[in-house]
Amino acid sequence: MREMHLVDIGINLTHDSYDADRDAVLARARAVGVRQMVVTGASLAGNDKAIALAAAAPKELRATAGVHPHHATELTPDNRARLRQQARHPAVAAVGECGLDYFRDFSPRDAQRQAFEWQLELAGELQKPVFLHQRDAGEDFLAILRQRRGRIGAAVVHCFTDDLSLARRCLDLDLHIGITGWFCDERRGRHLHDVVRIIPAGRLMIETDGPYLLPRDLQPRPASRRNEPAYLPHIAAAVAAARQESLEELAQHTTQTAQAFFHLPAL
Numbered sequence: 001m002r003e004m005h006l007v008d009i010g011i012n013l014t015h016d017s018y019d020a021d022r023d024a025v026l027a028r029a030r031a032v033g034v035r036q037m038v039v040t041g042a043s044l045a046g047n048d049k050a051i052a053l054a055a056a057a058p059k060e061l062r063a064t065a066g067v068h069p070h071h072a073t074e075l076t077p078d079n080r081a082r083l084r085q086q087a088r089h090p091a092v093a094a095v096g097e098c099g100l101d102y103f104r105d106f107s108p109r110d111a112q113r114q115a116f117e118w119q120l121e122l123a124g125e126l127q128k129p130v131f132l133h134q135r136d137a138g139e140d141f142l143a144i145l146r147q148r149r150g151r152i153g154a155a156v157v158h159c160f161t162d163d164l165s166l167a168r169r170c171l172d173l174d175l176h177i178g179i180t181g182w183f184c185d186e187r188r189g190r191h192l193h194d195v196v197r198i199i200p201a202g203r204l205m206i207e208t209d210g211p212y213l214l215p216r217d218l219q220p221r222p223a224s225r226r227n228e229p230a231y232l233p234h235i236a237a238a239v240a241a242a243r244q245e246s247l248e249e250l251a252q253h254t255t256q257t258a259q260a261f262f263h264l265p266a267l
């Protein structure tokens with residue numbers, strides 16, 4: 001029997017909460033079968049760190065390079081050249097995270113839309129997949145994607161938390177969907193049980209989004225409240241149960257999907 005392994009497609013491994021024990025975090029992930037990870041880049045400074053981590057471990061790690069909607073005002077004309085340079089790096093598997101966040105509104109909405117549109121153009125130009133973020137901005141998000149869908153390749157809506165109708169509309173646009181430990185929250189993740197049932201194998205991937213979004217039902221609960229890739233099997237098991245699949249089946253297709261999507265090396 002082939003050994004089960006998982007891919008964490010969204011881990012903020014450059015976060016300073018991992019500075020003291022990053023190697024131990026990776027070792028714990030490996031020990032439970034989380035063999036490959038995509039390190040999220042969300043700002044120009046963060047992209048450089050994500051690229052350095054990924055370049056040092058090319059079999060195990062890839063990076064994304066992008067500007068999160070929270071940092072949209074960072075994307076001045078000069079900085080666009082810098083992001084293009086980062087995104088071209090061979091350790092960068094996708095452009096992003098990029099998108100819209102009207103929940104926090106840390107950047108003005110018109111700046112968010114411009115930064116998002118520009119990064120979609122960049123992904124098309126570089127022929128790299130896109131790592132998407134969306135919160136409370138579903139209509140604008142879909143409208144922008146719909147206009148450019150023909151010019152970009154594969155794209156994943158990471159940390160999907162919306163309802164069934166938005167999930168259907170994302171799938172209609174041929175987008176992939178990433179599910180985090182939000183799924184395990186009995187108060188605000190219940191509706192995602194219906195969402196994961198309509199995502200066909202080949203469109204679904206899983207992620208921790210660590211150090212954020214520690215699964216609420218994790219036992220024992222780490223005192224630090226920090227999430228990490230070693231908890232991905234917990235999320236995978238919950239999603240598999242909702243889909244009436246075995247953990248092995250879910251691992252098999254989500255890993256195959258992630259490897260194809262991010263062009264990860266074979267293990």
Ligand SMILES: [Zn+2]
Binds near residue numbers: 133158
């Ligand atoms: Zn995000």
